[in-house]
Amino acid sequence: MTDTADTTITVHGTVAAGFEGVREEFAAALAADHTEPGSQLAVYHHGRLVVDLWAGEGVDGDSLPAVYSSTKGAAHLVVALLIQDGVIDPDRTVASYWPEFAAEGKDGLTVRELLGHRAGLIWADGGFTVEELADDRVIAGRLAGQRPYWTPGTEAGYHALMIGALTGEVVRRVTGRSIQELFEERIRAPYGLDLHLGLPEELEPRYMAIRPAVATPEQRAEAAANPLDLDSLTALAFGFAEDPPLDLVALANTRAVRALGPASVGGVGSARGLAGMYAAAVSGLDGLPPLLTPETVAEAGRVRWKGTDVVTAQADPFALGFEAQQGHYPALGEGAFGHSGAAGSQAYADPVNGVAYGYTRRRFALPGGAAAENERLSAAVSEAVAKV
Incomplete structure (x- = not known):
């Protein structure tokens, strides 16, 4: 590994031989922001750390920012393990595990359809306080009797703040344990990952508070010309239709959210932690075997439904709770899977090429989801891997 630096912005950390181009793209992306x-x-x-970079005043490789929806990847890795163990059958109905869920015409929805964001439970009547959004059990209790916003199984729409509580309740009904507990015991602790679904108090000094986005004049003009329809499914799913609208920056920066680690958006971790989780999943890490069998890896990246998401109005296919990644980053191998986060984070496994990728940001990226620089960074990684 070689130390790295750049004359425009100081880049700290190391890269392995052959990955110098990734460092250059990292520096260039930061300089452009x-x-x-x-x-x-x-x-x-293939389980070896080849890129470990960071930059920014007050940022180091051990800083722990909120990773928002990249948390969903951690939560659904737990579900994938339980499916692999035969503990959860993805083609059984959710209600067969969680009887109360059958209310309001939800009795026929399968676990696989739930993982594909097809339940129609993107919010609940009456809304949620920040304290309620921190607690998956509270969310699940409210959603069990909620009338869905579309006929379950007929559409897919991003359950931005709800999905982890829904899949987590299935896990709880089957195992008697929470997703957070199982993630800690089966994934985080054994592999020594700096990724937490429930940040311990003693690690709070390492938390890197998320900062609000700074819009360019062009972005402000675009927002003014195309205001969000507060009656839309988009506004509903992200809490923007509430009065006052949900503040996603404040949500992540709330200690109760970090402490409980809600499985939709409450994870806190470093880029090393995110990438390490996907390395542990598909390649193994530090002498430990991979968490997933080749059959489960293939299933984790297999898309069963394609179409336009009715919440985001984008083509964002889900595979066993993970986002399929090849459509976002064409250089990745078929079956790549992972999950982005609202502040700009991105994390994925590319099993074909043996790559596990993790990226975090301190400042919220616009318009949300994986920050634009992930495209050039991911391309640089793929280019380096093709040559080594």
Whole structure:
């Protein structure tokens, strides 16, 4: 590994021989972002850490930012393990595990359809406080009797703040344990990952608070010309239709959310932690075997339904709770899977090429989801891997 630096912005960390181009793209991406750079990037190749970079005042490789929906990847890795163990059958109905869920015409929805964001439970009547959004059991209790916003199984729509509580309740009914407990016991602790679904108090000094986005004049003009329809499914799913609208930055920066680690958005971790989780899943890590069998890896990246998401109005196919990644990053191998996060984080496994990727940001990226620089960073990683 070689130390790295750049004359425009100081880049700290190391890259393995052959991955110098990734460092250059990381520096260039940060230099182009005038809203205050502050990011981490980590990449494993066949279980070996080959990129470990960070930049920004007050940011280091051990900083622990909120990773928002990249948390869903951690939560659904737990579900994938339980499916692999034969404990959960994805083609059984949710109600067969969780009888109360059958209310309001939800009795026929399968676990696989739930993982594909097809339940229609993107919010609940009456809304949620931040304290309620921190607690998956509270969310699940409210959603069990909720009338869905579309006929379950007929459409797919991103359950941004709800999905982890829904799948988590299935896990709880089957195992008697929470997703957070099982993630800690089966994944985080054995593999030594710096990724937490429930940040311990003693690690709070390492938390890197998320900062609000800074819009360019062009982005402000675009928002003014095309205001969000507060009656839309988009506004509903992200809490923007509430009065006052949900503040996603404040949500992640709330200690109760970090402490309980809600499985939709409450994870806290470094880029190393995110990439390490996917390396542990598909390649193994530090002498430990991979968590997933080849058959489960294939299933984790297999898309069963394609179409336009009725919440995001985008083509964002889900595979066993993970986002299919090849449509976002064409250089990845078939079956790549992972999950982005609202502040700009991205994390995925590319099993074909043996890559596990993790990226975090300190400042919220616009318009949300994986920050734009992930495209050039991912391409640089793929290019390096093709040559080594």
